[in-house]
Each structure stands twice: as structure tokens, then as C-alpha cells.
Amino acid sequence: MTRDRRTGAETVMGPRAIRFWKRDLPRWGFLALVGAIYAYMFLPILVVVLTSLNPTPYLRLPPQGLSLRWYAAALTPDWLDPFRVSLVIAVASAALATLLALPAAFALVRHRFPGRDVVAALLLSPLSLPAIVTGVAILQFLSLAGMRGLLGFNSLLLGHIVLTVPYAIRTIAISLHGFDRSIEQAAMNLGATPWRTFRHITLPIIKPGLFAGMVFAFIVSFNNVPISLFLVRPGMITLPIRILNYLEYRFDPSLAAVNMLSLAVILVVVTVAERTAGFTRFVYSR
């Protein structure tokens, strides 16, 4: 038996044991739990990596060797064609969304006008709706308006822009927010026209945000399922939809290799964006 230093009461535990039970164990237990959750977050991605390199059709742990046979299966026109479609749509919808978003973000951040909050909510509303509803709505709209001919590349591009515009607006708005406008004022005081000021002062300063918005839009479009789902047509299909269609009937590790292909694109894009524009600070800023 020992005495508690503070209360003087007799306890069965020494001060060390108390510190262990009351402080150290909860702390280390908590950190272990957080570590485990981090591991869980990456678990399925790790499994896809392992599956893509595993020689047998079913993944065994520990892995039983190394093989690139699934990559050989992935690098065929069956997968490369949809892959190319996804890339082109993602680049085009990101670029067009940025063009639409830049002036809108300017208006929202720089100007105060009646109904500004409503306009902002409207512009961002595609993000709050289930995207599958948007997909259904666009398909029915194109059909009933007699524009079924647009289905395929055009409809995919039009549909993706609905979703990429709000992402781009939000990211660009973040970069415009906290912009020191006295620099612009100085340029104009020195006689620069508004356009010249925009071109030589404003644009260079918000370029990282613009670029981050474009990358955001690219990723959103590249990974999109619920809008593409209704707007593809035979011969003009995006990679995620091709994977879904394949999964409906078959299931083999070539899919893991195909998924690695798209993961590689995302990794390259994000790395470049991080190096040039500090992408991550736009990801979680609010």
C-alpha cells in the first residue's frame, strides 16, 4: 500500500501505476487507434496494388511472387480506349469549367450585390445534389429536347462541366479571398488599364488557385461515375464506367492493373500540382 501524494489517501496503486492507467495508457492506446484508422484508410488501395502485381487470380497473403501479366491485359485497346476518352474529357471539362468559373468567382468574392448568397448557393448546388439525379436529368433533357445525337463525347463533356464548374468556383474563390487589392490599386494609379492590371497583376497572383481549381476539376471528371453512367454510348465510354460494366459480369485482377493506370494519372497530376501550385492547401481550406 502506498499513499496518494495529493490526497494522502491510501491506494493500492503507486503514483507510477496511476500515471500509467490514467495518462499513459489512454494516450498510447489512443495513438495506436488513430494509427490503425490511418492504415484502414489506405487498406483497399494497398490491396489493389498487391492484386495487380500478384501472379494468381486470387490474392493470397503474403503475396506469392511477382507478375506483370495483369498489366499486359490492361494495356489493350479494350481499356486504353476508355482511358483515352476519360483523359480527354477530364482535360476539356477542366479547362472549360475554369473559363466559366473564373468570372463567376470574381463576381462572388469581389462584389457585393443583392442576392449574392442565393447566387452562390445556386452555383454550388450541383455539389449538394446526388450526382446520379443530375445524370438522369441531363439524359432525359437531351432526349426530350431531341438532342440524343449529342450522347457520347459531347454529352459527357456537357454533363461533366455541370459538376466541375462548382469545384472550380470554390477553389478560385479561395485564392481570390485574402487577395491584397492595394497592389491592383497601385497598378491602376500608375495608369494601367483594368485589363492590363488583370493581365499583369491579378492573373499571376491567382494563378496557383486557378491551376488548383483546374486540377480539382480534372480529378472530379476523371473519376466520375454517376453522370457518365447515363451519357456514354457504345464506343464512347469512360474508364470508370468501362470498369463497372466489366465488373457486372467478370472479376479478375486485370481490373487491378487498370485501376493502377488511373491511379498513376492522378498521382502524376497531383504531384505536378503540388510542386507548382501547392495543391493541398486548396484541398482542405474552407
Add this chain to the structure above:
Amino acid sequence: MEAGNGRPLSTRPHTLPSASATPLGQGKSARRRGPVVVLLAPALGYLLLLFFIPLAILTAVSFMGFRSGLIVREFTLGHYAKFLTDPFYLKILLTTVRIAVSVGVLTVMIGYPVAYFLARTRSKWKGLLLALVLAPELSGVVLRTYGWLVILEDRGVVNTLLQSWGLIATPVKLVHNATGVTIGMTHVLVPFAILALMASIQGIDPTLELAAMNLGASRVRTFLRITLPLSMPGVLGAFFLTFSVSAGAYATPAILGGFFNDTATTEIYTQLLYILNWPFAAAMAVILMAVVLAAVILSARLAGRLTGAPQ
């Protein structure tokens, strides 16, 4: 990000930083309205044509008749009545809501420790650790869901391990049912819950926790009596956020539920592209939209109350 299911990696997708309060910007724009209209026109016009008008048409179609495979121009509430009375479709609605509730609860439970850690850590790696939470979102939902299929299927990682340890004789059914969909969707949406919870926990004054511990409360007791109750708005906000995304998700229920599983989104797909009953598919889409928007609004209200932002 197609964060999970076409959603942003932020807890408050429908908010923007407020207008810059510099007198410079205000004075000028108050005088000239013209530029604002010109600046907003491209984006608003685009969304009007390809988002708001299509949604209006969708809603209109949901009230139209459907006979012998054709849309009939008449007004009917039949599709809504069918969805809300036919036991088959009621079951679909219930399954969707049940999965969404499970996902909401699980994401909050799994996300809370990480959110608490990130909100309170003074590590210089905090930025990196936060980026790591969000990184999986950048890979598509299809990739991660495929990963779960490899883990959970009959001859997958889990079943093989359990069998080799002699714990089970026959594979446990973990995919092509609600269990698989819940597991996969929870994983996709945990980062959303973490962001929402983190914002809420950061709003709690850490000195309250220190005071409790100074008065002799253990860490566990401090958490249960101080931190958790104060973060309840964040907990509910995170719940409704992941609930709403989960209810509207398609890819995960399709892949892990086996494509013809009974969830609202997969049923909309079936009705639209296989049965070709567009008015009924539209009615289901409108109902789904209503459920999701209700959850989104609740989530935003709770997040707003927490940060003291005006409603």
C-alpha cells in the same frame, strides 16, 4: 475527389468565403451592377441550361403517365403513390435509408478519433497528416470499392484468412448484400466525417479539457463529460453529411451490392435503362433528391450553429 460519390472534399460545399470587406471593393460595386451580371452570366447560364432546366423537366416527367412503354402527357401522382405504397419499392427505400444510417453512424465513430487527434495535435506534421486523410479521396471511388471487393468476396482476403485459421468452414457472405455496401461506403466517406468533426472539435476551448483534468478527471472521463457533449453538433452534422452522400451514391452499391441490389440509386438505373419507365425513374430521383437535400440542410444547420454563423 469525386469525393466518393461526386461530392466535394469540404464539409460545407454550399458556402463560399464571404465577400471581401475592403471598402475598395464595396464602394465600386455598389455603383456598378453591370459587370456583376456579365461576370456571372456564363456560369449561371450554363447551369441554367444543363442543370436547372433538366431538373425541372425531370420533376415534370415524374408527374407524367406511362402506358405501353411510352410517356403520356397527363398529370398523375401514380408514380409517387406506387413508390410509397408498393412493398417492393418501400423495401428499397428502407434499405437505402438503413444503409445510409449505418454508414452515418460508422463514419462518425471511425472518424472521431482521427478528427480529435488532428484538431488537438501540435505536431509539425499536422498538415501532412491531414493531407494523408484526404489522399485516398483522390483515387476514384471505383478503385477503392474494387479493393474492398478483393478483400471481402467469397474467395477474398478475409474469407481465405478465416478459413486457413480454421475459424469458419464456408465463406462468410460479405459482398453482394447490405453488409458489403455498408463497409465500402463507410470507407469512402470517413474523410468527410473527419473534416466535419475536426471543425467542430477545433471550436471547443481546450482549456475546458485542461480544467477538467486539473480537477482530477482522467483523460477518458474528460472526453466523455466535456469533449464529446460539446462536439455533439459536429457529430450530428457529420452524420447527416455522410448520410446524404451515402443515400445518393451509385458506384459502391452497384459494385459491392451486386448491381441489382435493392438500393434507390441502382433501382433508378434499372428503371431508366432496362425497364425504360422514365416517369417512374424520375419520381424516384425526385424522392431521393428530397431525402438527400433534407439531410444536407440539417447538416449545414448543425455546422452553422456550431460555429455561431448566422442562419
